Amino acid sequence: MLYPNVRETIIELSKTHRVFIVSNCQSGYIEVFLDYFSFHDLFEDILCFGDNGKPKGENIRLLYEKNHLDTAVYVGDIQGDYDATMQAGLPFIHAAYGFGQIDHPVEKIDALMDLPEVMKKIG
Numbered sequence: 001m002l003y004p005n006v007r008e009t010i011i012e013l014s015k016t017h018r019v020f021i022v023s024n025c026q027s028g029y030i031e032v033f034l035d036y037f038s039f040h041d042l043f044e045d046i047l048c049f050g051d052n053g054k055p056k057g058e059n060i061r062l063l064y065e066k067n068h069l070d071t072a073v074y075v076g077d078i079q080g081d082y083d084a085t086m087q088a089g090l091p092f093i094h095a096a097y098g099f100g101q102i103d104h105p106v107e108k109i110d111a112l113m114d115l116p117e118v119m120k121k122i123g
Helices: 006-014 029-037 056-066 079-088 112-122
Strands: 020-023 045-048 074-076 092-095 107-109
Touching: 006 112, 020 029, 020 056, 029 045, 045 056, 056 079, 074 079, 079 092, 092 112, 107 112
Parallel strands: 020 045, 074 092, 092 107
Antiparallel strands: none
């Protein structure tokens, strides 16, 4: 099951931002997710541990560089996401509705549908 309004939120966000997925999952998992929910059109690129054996922080940086991004922000729900984002040298938004807490003060969202508005605030 998905959180409410995932498709609508990503469509809204993609009007002003490029959208990607980075995960620690095995190869093929993201593709199955995208296939199952018919989300291929929502994400520009994906990268995961199973694709190259690299940790999330390196993969965040690799996707950033591969896609020639000038700026980016990572949205995650656990401390490990925050730590990987700091390793990659990028800003972080805490998905506070998820599974974990973050030990540092960061921007947060209480629902996925809050993301486009928060992104407007931070650029």
